[in-house]
Amino acid sequence: MCGVIGLLIRDRALEPQLGSMLVTMIEALDERGPDSSGIAVYADHWSGDIPDAPRVKVSLGSDEPVDWGRLAASLENRFGETIRPHPFGAGLVVEVPPGGEHGLNAVIAEGWSNVRVLATGLNLRVLKDTGRPSETCARFGVAGWEGYLGVAHTRMATESAVTVLHSHPFVPTKDLCVVHNGSFSNYATVRRFLMAAGVQFDSDNDSEVAARYLARRLQQGDDLEEAIRWVMKEMDGFFTLVISTANELSVVRDAFACKPAVVAETDGYIAVASEYRALAELPGIAAATVFEPRPEEVYTWSR
Amino acid sequence: MESLNCEDLGTRAVNQRLRALPDGGHARLLQPRGRHNLAVGLSSRISIDIEGNAGYFLGGLGGNRDGTGPDIVVNGFVGWAVGENLMGGSVRVRGSASQSAGSSARGGTIVIEGDASLRAGISLKGATLAIGGNAGAMSGFMAQSGVILIGGNAGHGLGDSLYEARIYVAGSIDSLGSDAVITEMSDEDLLTVKELVSDAGFDHIDPTRVTKVTSARQLYHFSTHNHGAY
Numbered sequence: 001m002c003g004v005i006g007l008l009i010r011d012r013a014l015e016p017q018l019g020s021m022l023v024t025m026i027e028a029l030d031e032r033g034p035d036s037s038g039i040a041v042y043a044d045h046w047s048g049d050i051p052d053a054p055r056v057k058v059s060l061g062s063d064e065p066v067d068w069g070r071l072a073a074s075l076e077n078r079f080g081e082t083i084r085p086h087p088f089g090a091g092l093v094v095e096v097p098p099g100g101e102h103g104l105n106a107v108i109a110e111g112w113s114n115v116r117v118l119a120t121g122l123n124l125r126v127l128k129d130t131g132r133p134s135e136t137c138a139r140f141g142v143a144g145w146e147g148y149l150g151v152a153h154t155r156m157a158t159e160s161a162v163t164v165l166h167s168h169p170f171v172p173t174k175d176l177c178v179v180h181n182g183s184f185s186n187y188a189t190v191r192r193f194l195m196a197a198g199v200q201f202d203s204d205n206d207s208e209v210a211a212r213y214l215a216r217r218l219q220q221g222d223d224l225e226e227a228i229r230w231v232m233k234e235m236d237g238f239f240t241l242v243i244s245t246a247n248e249l250s251v252v253r254d255a256f257a258c259k260p261a262v263v264a265e266t267d268g269y270i271a272v273a274s275e276y277r278a279l280a281e282l283p284g285i286a287a288a289t290v291f292e293p294r295p296e297e298v299y300t301w302s303r
Numbered sequence: 304m305e306s307l308n309c310e311d312l313g314t315r316a317v318n319q320r321l322r323a324l325p326d327g328g329h330a331r332l333l334q335p336r337g338r339h340n341l342a343v344g345l346s347s348r349i350s351i352d353i354e355g356n357a358g359y360f361l362g363g364l365g366g367n368r369d370g371t372g373p374d375i376v377v378n379g380f381v382g383w384a385v386g387e388n389l390m391g392g393s394v395r396v397r398g399s400a401s402q403s404a405g406s407s408a409r410g411g412t413i414v415i416e417g418d419a420s421l422r423a424g425i426s427l428k429g430a431t432l433a434i435g436g437n438a439g440a441m442s443g444f445m446a447q448s449g450v451i452l453i454g455g456n457a458g459h460g461l462g463d464s465l466y467e468a469r470i471y472v473a474g475s476i477d478s479l480g481s482d483a484v485i486t487e488m489s490d491e492d493l494l495t496v497k498e499l500v501s502d503a504g505f506d507h508i509d510p511t512r513v514t515k516v517t518s519a520r521q522l523y524h525f526s527t528h529n530h531g532a533y
Contacts, residue, residue, distance in 0.1 A: 028337075256421075256441075257402065257420075257421050257439075257440075260382075260383065260401070260402070262401075275337060275358065275359075275382065276337035276356060276358065276380075276382060277336065277337035277338065277339075277358055278337075279337070280336035280337045280356070281336070290380070292401060292420055295421070295440070
């Protein structure tokens with residue numbers, strides 16, 4: 001199984017409720033993915049941001065125990081206080097000027113080889129952890145998060161290990177998130193092709209291959225819908241994919257619609273989930289337009 | 304009449320309370336909120352109203368071999384596989400149904416007043432499935448016996464690998480599946496459709512203008528001549 005979730009807020013008055021809305025959705029899909037989970041949140045306002053010089057948020061995580069306090073101190077020492085390290089979920093988020101993530105990566109690679117970058121983005125922070133998704137939400141106070149767009153995943157692993165780094169969402173490039181319910185059958189082939197082209201992977205997860213293939217198409221100039229169509233063309237398997245950028249939310253299903261998906265559209269928000277249960281508690285759901293995405297049709301909503 | 308709040312009781316307790324009702328009993332299920340497995344495995348002749356949207360397998364495994372069973376009405380929409388493996392009684396959905404409506408149902412009647420999603424009536428084994436609106440792709444896949452009525456349009460691959468079930472379509476058909484053919488309506492077919500339309504209350508269907516789809520019976524036994532059709 002696995003549960004996929006996307007929530008794009010249209011009515012800014014609902015932005016403070018993003019986290020609590022996501023939590024009701026995640027709790028409903030707990031049993032579809034009890035192994036592990038990941039939650040991505042996009043928000044405009046960051047207390048430390050200078051409006052005309054937004055900083056890149058880098059979400060860090062690891063499969064092994066890490067002394068995050070010591071890493072934070074070490075990074076502050078190296079890059080100065082403006083890096084503003086703060087605990088986020090099971091890991092750490094630091095903030096660097098655009099382009100600064102490369103220097104950061106080098107430092108982490110040198111002394112902290114078990115730490116990985118889970119996500120980078122101007123508006124994006126990502127939490128991943130193993131264990132019951134609903135418990136993860138409670139442990140890290142996800143209900144209190146604010147933002148305009150959220151993507152989440154509850155995982156029931158079938159093809160690779162249950163670890164933080166194997167968890168979705170995959171963030172192959174700045175502000176791009178991919179979560180997947182399903183399985184790809186030709187991912188090893190696509191993976192070899194991407195590796196030959198110099199693409200690096202953080203896990204042996206099949207969904208990561210789709211995410212990195214999508215990122216490659218975007219980097220080559222495709223728009224989001226074109227890139228998604230390429231994923232459908234090149235990747236064989238079953239999927240409901242929920243994909244987000246800094247200002248778009250997309251959902252697409254395979255030709256046989258093997259994996260479920262339901263959309264609720266209101267003036268206040270667009271919500272996508274594996275099952276209607278996950279939408280049933282959302283505010284104003286009784287008046288929402290509820291429908292199932294058709295197979296192989298790319299649905300995209302912008303802010 | 305018994306009112307059961309699904310949120311307060313939980314699925315198992317709701318189903319146990321329904322099971323305890325004697326023939327002629329009536330229950331209302333409140334706050335279903337997309338919950339799965341509601342009103343499953345019931346055999347008594349009771350009536351159940353579900354006030355809201357239900358999840359997967361609504362009313363599944365219900366009824367008896369003689370065709371009797373509970374009569375269930377959902378005032379909302381339902382998730383995957385409504386009435387799966389139904390034996391008897393009836394399920395009426397006032398809204399739309401997600402995928403695999405009536406899958407493997409052996410008896411009884413499933414009425415979807417709205418649309419049914421992909422693979423409606425997959426592997427149908429004798430039940431009646433009446434859909435007021437459209438049916439999604441691959442509906443009637445490998446249906447073995449029983450009747451499917453589609454009041455709207457049918458998606459691609461209708462009746463793929465069909466056995467002896469009959470499919471009647473009032474609207475258009477995007478495409479037929481392998482081994483499905485359009486056959487002429489007989490007087491008996493017309494009578495069947497008239498009864499179905501009347502029982503389901505589907506006034507929008509003109510029984511004299513439906514298309515009948517059955518099996519061409521070319522795929523029953525493997526034959527190298529038919530290799531391309533598989």
